[in-house]
Amino acid sequence: MDSTELELLVEIINRKLLEKQIRPLSYTEILIMQGIWHYQTYHQIAQEKGYSAGYFTNVVAPQLCQRLTELVGSRVTKKNCRVLLESYLDATCTALKTTMLKQHSVDSFPDTDQKPSPSYPSGPVPLGSSFYIENSTLSTRVYEEISKPGALVRIKAPKEMGKTSMLLRILNYAESQGYRTVSLNLEQIDSSILNELNLFLRWLCANVSRQLQIEPRLDDYWDEDIGSKVSCSLYFRKHLLEQINSPVVLVLDEVNQIFEHPQVAKDFLPMLRSWYEEAKRLLIWQKLRLIVIHSTEIYVPLELNQSPFNVGLPIQLGDFCLEQVQQLAQSYGLDWSNGEESQQLMTMVGGHPALIHMAIYYLSFEEMNLAELLKTAPTSSGIYSHHLQRHWVTLQQQLELLIAVNAVMSSTEPVQLEPIVAYKLSSMGLIKLDGNKATPFCQLYRQYFNNQQLKIDENNN
Template sequence: MARSLKVKSEYIPRVKQAVRRNGYATQQLLAEELGFAKSTISLFLNGKPISNLNFFEICQSLGLDYREIADWDELEETAAATSEDEGENRAADFSKYVERLSNPNFFEICQSLGLDYREIADWDELEETPAATSEDEGENRAADFSKYVERPPVEQLCLETVRQAGSLLRIKSAKGMGKTLLVDRILSQVDKRQYKTVSLSFLQASKGIIGDLDRLLSWFALIISKKLGLAALFQEKWQEGLGLYSCTAYFEDHLLKKLDKPLILVLEEIDSLFAYTSVADDFLSLFRLWHEEAKNNNTWQKLHLIITYSTENYVPADLNKSPVNVGTEILLPDFTLEQVLILANKYQANLGKDELQKIINLVGGHPYLIQKAIYAISQKQLSLADFLETAATEEGIYGDHLRGHLLNLQEHPNLAAGMKKVVESSSPVDLGATINWQLHSLGLVTFVQNAVQPRYPLYSDYFRYRLSS
C-alpha cells in the first residue's frame, strides 16, 4: 500500500463542509488542534496526497469515514506493489493499514538493511515528479486572509527581517497564537520573483529519524533538495558520516550555489526535536552557525531562515531555556480589544464592544480562544450567555483545549501542584524560576516580576475546580 492518500474529487465539498460543521472557522484552527502544519490541512481539503496517518487522523477529527472518501482507485494505479488480495481489501482491512503505517519509510529501510539509498533510489523519477517544488510551495501554503487580523508591529518586523540577507527569524509561542498563519502572511508579501521558498515541518520526520543525528541531517538535506527539484544533486554531492560538517558543506558548497536567487527556508514544528536533547542541541547549532557565517560569507547570505516552534514542548523535554537564541525573536501577543472588534466584524458577528469585552474578560485576547468564541456565537451554535456560563467547563466549546492542558499537568505532578497554588492564591505566586518558566511555556500563567498569576480567568476557574479534587 502507498504511504499517501488523497480525498476523492467528488468528496472535496463534503470534507470542507465537515470543517465548518465541526466548529473550525479556519484551516489554521484545525491544524492547531491536531498539531499539524497548515499546509497538510490545505493539501487534504484540496484533494492532494498526504501521509496515510495524517489522512486518517484528520478524518477521525472531522467525523469522516476514511474508507468512503479516500481515492482508492488512484492509490491502486500508483501503488508500487500490492497483491491482488491487498488491493481488494485495502479499504476494509484496517489492521493491515495500521501495520503498514508503522513501517519505516524508504530512507529508514535502506539504513536498517545496510543499503546505499543513493544507489538504489530512482532519482530520475524523483527529479521529474518532486512531491512539492519551491514553486508549488507558495500555492500549497496559499491562505485565506479574509479573517486575518494584523498585530502591529509584528508583521512589518517579520517582513523586514526576512528580507535581510542571511536573516534568521524565530517565531515562538504556545499553541493557538497564530504562528503558521503569520508565516503564511509573510510569504504572501514576499516577491516570488526575488526568492525561492521551501517549507518543512519536522512533524513529517519519524522518531527513528529525529532520534539519530546522522539520519536527521541526511533526511533534512534530502527533503530540502527534493523540494527544490535538486534530488540528483543530493545523490551526487552528499557526504555521509561527517556529522554536522556533511550538512554545512552540502548547503554551502553545492545547494546554495546552485540556486539563482535567495532561499527562504521555513522550518516549522522544530519543537518535535526538543525531547531528543543531544540531537536537538547539535542539529539546532547548525542554524546558529549558518546565521553567524552569513555576516561575512556571501553564500550564506542567500539563506533566509524562518523557524517556528511551540513552547509547550519545553516541558516534556525538561528544558529551562530556549533552545535557539540567535536571530530576531518574535513573541506573538494577544489581541487587543480593537483587534477583537475587527475580527468580529470580519465574521459579521452581531457583537458590540461591551459584549466582546465580556469574552475578553474570560479568555483574554488569545487568538484561538477568541476566534472560536466569535465563530460559535456568530453561527448561533450558542448564545453569549451560554458561552459565559459553560466556557470554563468540559461541556463548553473549550472542553478539548482545557482537557489537553489538564493532561499535561497530570503528567508532571510538580507543575500540577504549582498551578494549584497559583489558582488558589489571590495574588501572584513565586514557585521558583524553573516551575514559573515551565508553566509560562505551557501558556497557563503570566509573569508579574518574579512571580506568576493565571493567564486568563478561564484557566483560574477550570483548574481551581479540577485541581482541588
C-alpha cells in the same frame, strides 16, 4: 468531489452538529476527512501534516467515525466514509448544499459583496481569509528582515497563538518577491532520527533538496572524517545554494521538538548560528534567510555564544488587544463597537486568539448569547470543553505539572515555579510568566482547573 465541495461538506456537517448542540469538527478531524477524500492512509495524513500516526489511527479517526455514525445514522468506517456522507448529503441536505454552493460561487454573485459562510475556526487561518487579524507591525518587520542578506528571524509564542497563520503569509510574501521557499515542521520527524545527529542532518538536507526540486546527492558530500555538521554545511553551500540564483527562505517550524534531544540540539542549533555568522563574510550564505519558529522560552544547555536564540530578529506573538477583538467581531457581522462585549469576553479568555475566534464564531450563528457562552465556558458543556479536556489529560499524565497548575490557579498571588515546569506550562499557554513567577493566563483556566481539583477533593473524601 473537488476541494470546494469538500469545504462545503465540512460546513454542512458542522451546522448539523451545532443544531444538535454538539461541538463542530476539530482541526484534526477535518484533516482526516481531507485525507480520506484524497485516498490517503492515516499514516500518510499524519506524516504530511506533522502528527503522530498512532494519534490519528487510535484517537482521532475512531472519534470522527463515531461522531459521523451518530450524525448519518449508519456505521461509518474509513472505507465507506465518503460514500455514506455523499449519500447523506444527497438525501437530507440537497437544498442547503445548493444554497451554500451559490454563496461560494463568484460567478453567481459577480456584482455583490456577499461573503461565504465562515468555516469552523480550527488550525491556521487560510490566505485571503477576511477573518485573519493581522499584526501589521510585526508582519512588516519580518518582511523587511527576510529581504536582508543572510537574515535570521526567530518567532515564538505558545501554541494556538497564530504562528502558523503568520507563517503562511510570510511564505506567500517571500514567493511574491521571487524567493525560493522551504518549510520544514520538526514534528514530522521520527524520534529515532531526532536521536542521532547524523541521521537528522541527512533528513534535513534530503528534505530541503526535494522542496527545492534539486536532486539529493548526500553521499557526494558526506564524509565521516570531517563529521556530519561540516558535511551538512558543505552540502548546503556547494550543492544547494550554488545552484540557486535567488534568496532561499528556510523555515524550521516547531524547533522546540529538538529541545527534547539535547545531544542533537547542542550541535544543530550552533550550526544554524554559524550559517548566520558566515553570511557576514561569504556572499554564498547571504542567499539563505532562516526563520526559526518555536513555542515559548527555550531551556537548552547551550553556551550563550553558541545559541542561535540570541541573534537575529526576535518576534514574540502576543494576545489580541481590544481593537483586534472588535475587528474580528465586525468581520463576523457582530456589532461590538462599544467595546463592552469584547471586554467581557477578554475578561474570561484573555486575548487568546484561538479562544476569542471560537467564541465569536459561535456567537455569529446566534445559537447562544454572550452571557450564556461565558457561563458555560469553563465547564464540560461549554464551547471550550475539548480544548480544556485536552489540557487536563496532558496534565494528568505529568504529575509535576498538575501540582504546579493547581498551585497557580488556586493562588491570588504569583507563584514561583521551577524553570522547566514554568517553560512547559507556558508552552501550553496556561500561565503567564514574570521571571519564574506564574499567574493564570486567564479566568477560563483558573475556573476550570479549580473546579477539576474540587471534584478530585470531593471524590477523595
